[in-house]
């Protein structure tokens with residue numbers, strides 16, 4: 613059977629992507645995507661625009677979100693919600709709370725960057741923000757590249773913005789149990805984003821997957837723009853071991869910033885259950901609504 617060109621993780625200007633929601637959908641359509649979810653960070657504000665364009669172009673579309681959580685020993689983990697009801701009040705309230713700390717965090721980041729010679733970063737990052745409630749490290753990275761301190765966004769993270777670097781400040785996001793509860797309560801399926809990105813010991817990883825599953829989490833991204841081939845094999849094995857559904861997820865933010873374009877991932881390894889097998893009904897409902 614031919615594999616579905618599903619892409620269930622990407623960003624728009626409503627969070628830290630470079631394209632407006634409608635343009636994300638246009639690009640997905642041009643790249644042959646057959647099932648798309650827009651998953652902005654901590655924000656559902658781009659879904660209506662994306663859904664309208666998806667209807668116009670005939671691209672099957674899922675409402676999505678990527679929720680920032682703090683887990684364990686101050687680890688930041690991202691949880692994707694797929695097929696959520698974007699009007700669910702508990703989810704919307706929860707996301708509003710998650711977003712509310714971002715501005716003061718940005719000011720603290722700018723203070724720290726100032727100490728290492730990068731000046732004006734708060735105002736600079738704000739110039740790149742499409743949604744005033746959603747200032748992220750990506751916006752800082754764009755400002756730092758534009759100011760000539762680094763050649764590209766990746767090296768900004770390597771030098772200044774990754775955990776342990778001078779511009780990184782600790783921040784408390786949602787809890788794992790809140791994120792899963794909001795997603796499931798809004799009718800969605802919870803999926804661990806890019807598991808290969810977290811710096812966890814094997815014991816911590818086991819604990820994360822076990823807790824996530826016990827809370828009602830159902831999937832992990834096996835294919836991700838962040839995963840190399842060995843990680844794809846590793847998370848395919850883990851999906852089988854834990855009985856997780858498998859997702860296919862470019863995490864596209866924009867041309868020049870993303871390793872994988874929207875809809876351009878390889879097929880999922882065989883013997884996995886794709887997450888969209890449990891989302892087909894939701895997809896149809898969301899498409900006609």
Ligand code: AMP
Pocket residue numbers: 628653680747748749750765766769770774865
């Ligand atoms: P924030 O939610 O403000 O902590 O920003 C997190 C975002 O920064 C991620 O969603 C990515 O878009 C981006 N990011 C994190 N680490 C890296 C990296 N090493 N290289 C490029 N972008 C990154």
Ligand code: MN
Pocket residue numbers: 623628653750865
């Ligand atoms: Mn991002």
Ligand code: MN
Pocket residue numbers: 678690805806
């Ligand atoms: Mn992420």
Ligand code: MN
Pocket residue numbers: 621622623678863
């Ligand atoms: Mn993402």
